[in-house]
Amino acid sequence: MDRKRLWHIFSRGLEYSITFFLILIINFFIPRTMPGGPLLSITGSQNADLPVVLDEETKYELMEYYHLNDPLHIQFMQYMADAAQLDFGYSITHNIPVLDIILGRLPWTILLMGSALVFSTFFGIALGIESGWNRGRKLDHALLMIMPVLRSIPPFFLGALMIFVFSYRMGWFPLSGALTPYIDYTGMADQVRDIFSHLALPMLCLAAFEMPGTYLLVRNVCVQQMEKPYVLMATARGLKERNIKKHVLINSTVPVVNQIAAMLGFLVGGAVFIETVFSYPGMGMLVYNSFIERDYPVLQGAFIFMSLCVLACNYAADIACSYIDGRAGQE
Amino acid sequence: MKERALLQRMRSPKGTAGLIILSFFTTIAFAAPVLAPYYPSDVSSSPLLAPDRDHPLGTDDVGRDIFSNLIYGSRTSLTVALVVSLGVLVIGTLAGVFSGYIGGKIDRVMMRGVDIFLMIPDLPLILILAAYLRPSIWNIIFILTVMGWPVGARITRAQTRTLRVSGHVNFARVSGASNWCVIKRHIIPDLYPIMTTTIVMQSIRAILSESGLAFLGLGDPSYPSWGTMIKYAISYPLVFFSNAWMWWLLPAGICITMLVLGFVFVGQAMEGDK
Numbered sequence: 038m039d040r041k042r043l044w045h046i047f048s049r050g051l052e053y054s055i056t057f058f059l060i061l062i063i064n065f066f067i068p069r070t071m072p073g074g075p076l077l078s079i080t081g082s083q084n085a086d087l088p089v090v091l092d093e094e095t096k097y098e099l100m101e102y103y104h105l106n107d108p109l110h111i112q113f114m115q116y117m118a119d120a121a122q123l124d125f126g127y128s129i130t131h132n133i134p135v136l137d138i139i140l141g142r143l144p145w146t147i148l149l150m151g152s153a154l155v156f157s158t159f160f161g162i163a164l165g166i167e168s169g170w171n172r173g174r175k176l177d178h179a180l181l182m183i184m185p186v187l188r189s190i191p192p193f194f195l196g197a198l199m200i201f202v203f204s205y206r207m208g209w210f211p212l213s214g215a216l217t218p219y220i221d222y223t224g225m226a227d228q229v230r231d232i233f234s235h236l237a238l239p240m241l242c243l244a245a246f247e248m249p250g251t252y253l254l255v256r257n258v259c260v261q262q263m264e265k266p267y268v269l270m271a272t273a274r275g276l277k278e279r280n281i282k283k284h285v286l287i288n289s290t291v292p293v294v295n296q297i298a299a300m301l302g303f304l305v306g307g308a309v310f311i312e313t314v315f316s317y318p319g320m321g322m323l324v325y326n327s328f329i330e331r332d333y334p335v336l337q338g339a340f341i342f343m344s345l346c347v348l349a350c351n352y353a354a355d356i357a358c359s360y361i362d363g364r365a366g367q368e
Numbered sequence: 369m370k371e372r373a374l375l376q377r378m379r380s381p382k383g384t385a386g387l388i389i390l391s392f393f394t395t396i397a398f399a400a401p402v403l404a405p406y407y408p409s410d411v412s413s414s415p416l417l418a419p420d421r422d423h424p425l426g427t428d429d430v431g432r433d434i435f436s437n438l439i440y441g442s443r444t445s446l447t448v449a450l451v452v453s454l455g456v457l458v459i460g461t462l463a464g465v466f467s468g469y470i471g472g473k474i475d476r477v478m479m480r481g482v483d484i485f486l487m488i489p490d491l492p493l494i495l496i497l498a499a500y501l502r503p504s505i506w507n508i509i510f511i512l513t514v515m516g517w518p519v520g521a522r523i524t525r526a527q528t529r530t531l532r533v534s535g536h537v538n539f540a541r542v543s544g545a546s547n548w549c550v551i552k553r554h555i556i557p558d559l560y561p562i563m564t565t566t567i568v569m570q571s572i573r574a575i576l577s578e579s580g581l582a583f584l585g586l587g588d589p590s591y592p593s594w595g596t597m598i599k600y601a602i603s604y605p606l607v608f609f610s611n612a613w614m615w616w617l618l619p620a621g622i623c624i625t626m627l628v629l630g631f632v633f634v635g636q637a638m639e640g641d642k
Contacts, residue, residue: 056484063493071500185636189628191576191595193583194621197602201617205608306491310580314602325584328495336499340492347489 125338146319165255196314298354383637389630460520468528
């Protein structure tokens with residue numbers, strides 16, 4: 038039993054490593070195979086109003102400087118060696134190491150995505166159970182109408198509406214950013230309050246984007262669980278409704294762990310839109326800005342880092358699942 | 369018999385509502401030249417007009433008629449949804465049926481590949497690709513199809529596996545039917561429900577992604593898009609201080625939401641929700 042689990046954890050780990058290796062390869066080949074060639078970021082598009090013209094000698098020197106004249110496999114070895122040391126080069130616009138930029142942004146994204154995930158999972162499960170338990174009643178119908186609408190609103194539109202209503206009109210929350218600039222905090226509590234007042238809207242927005250998925254899953258599983266004999270048995274034994282609900286709740290939450298892991302890549306996408314709308318200084322905003330500035334090293338470094346985070350979380354969820362549900366990985 | 373069951377389900381309130389929404393937008397897309405008073409890229413009007421008789425929803429900051437842009441935007445959204453969902457359907461079904469029917473080692477290798485594909489966070493990759501490629505509608509369609517087909521392949525493959533060992537398929541094989549014949553006569557028809565679900569799900573994804581990419585500035589500038597309209601609306605500094613948000617920001621967002629909701633309702637009705 039335990040050896041089987043270890044084997045499962047190991048083989049999954051191997052799979053994730055292969056996936057990550059593949060992502061590194063994709064990342065290596067994208068700039069080298071795209072039309073325009075790797076010097077495009079320096080020369081700019083030839084269709085631009087003022088194309089930068091380089092003579093052959095300068096071009097050769099530049100290629101030599103970036104080791105682009107080496108054979109492909111040597112370039113690849115060099116690239117992998119750099120990647121292993123988390124060296125993604127220098128940002129073109131900011132002229133500081135890509136890693137420093139990313140590490141400065143990462144905590145904000147983790148805060149935003151983590152809090153949104155906790156919030157949406159908690160309410161998704163709570164609402165899903167209530168809805169499934171009261172199947173066919175008013176609450177269920179109302180939720181079944183609201184959730185699809187919530188799912189259909191594009192996150193950037195919802196974000197714009199929230200900024201308009203709660204920041205411009207009501208003035209409850211700040212307009213953008215993660216901290217009030219140039220502020221002197223009077224104490225720890227003050228700082229925490231500032232962070233949370235900036236976090237509230239983007240967090241709600243991201244949670245609203247993720248919640249319908251969790252809700253629908255929990256509701257469906259809950260409805261299935263209600264048909265199971267153990268619920269009938271518990272009712273027949275005269276257990277209180279609260280206690281029966283607890284059993285159903287525990288059995289309905291197991292698939293959620295898997296689902297959250299599967300949703301992570303999707304959630305990263307949502308975070309890009311929401312951080313852009315709220316100017317929240319996380320990874321999503323970084324990706325967007327470096328896309329606008331055509332800062333290729335940052336863009337690619339961020340892609341690698343985000344993929345790494347998603348894969349690591351997926352792996353963690355896999356391991357967690359194999360402990361929660363003894364049957365996982367034993368087919 | 370199956371078609372009748374599907375029709376029955378579409379008669380439910382959700383199915384009807386979804387179909388009405390979808391046919392509404394399809395009609396608008398087809399009749400766009402008749403309905404729109406201006407050409408979408410026509411900048412001859414003065415900018416930032418409030419709604420009046422000539423401009424039902426006013427004009428934007430460069431003098432384009434918002435109402436006309438809104439109407440032509442439905443064409444972009446529906447085209448992307450149609451092409452991407454059909455592309456994913458064809459590639460995904462072919463790959464899924466092939467992998468599931470052959471089974472064995474090839475199947476295992478293919479599904480590992482699909483799993484790997486599914487784990488790559490798509491939006492950052494799309495942004496990288498788009499930063500290198502020219503923003504054009506065909507590039508967007510291409511990227512969305514490439515990132516989408518593994519989902520279709522996974523579902524199709526699972527169903528094919530189940531069908532492969534079911535009685536009627538075994539019987540057909542024992543009776544000497546060729547592989548191609550079995551796939552065509554007995555497997556593909558049983559995949560119709562999954563195919564329709566794939567089309568609906570991929571359309572939702574395509575519409576949201578297209579408007580999202582357009583919002584980020586990755587859209588094709590030569591096609592009017594609802595996402596682009598939202599982008600320009602909120603980057604105009606005074607949009608929230610005047611009433612402009614009412615006719616500039618809101619209609620575009622509502623259009624995206626309604627169109628997606630139409631697909632969501634149809635999808636739920638197909639799965640048997642009332």
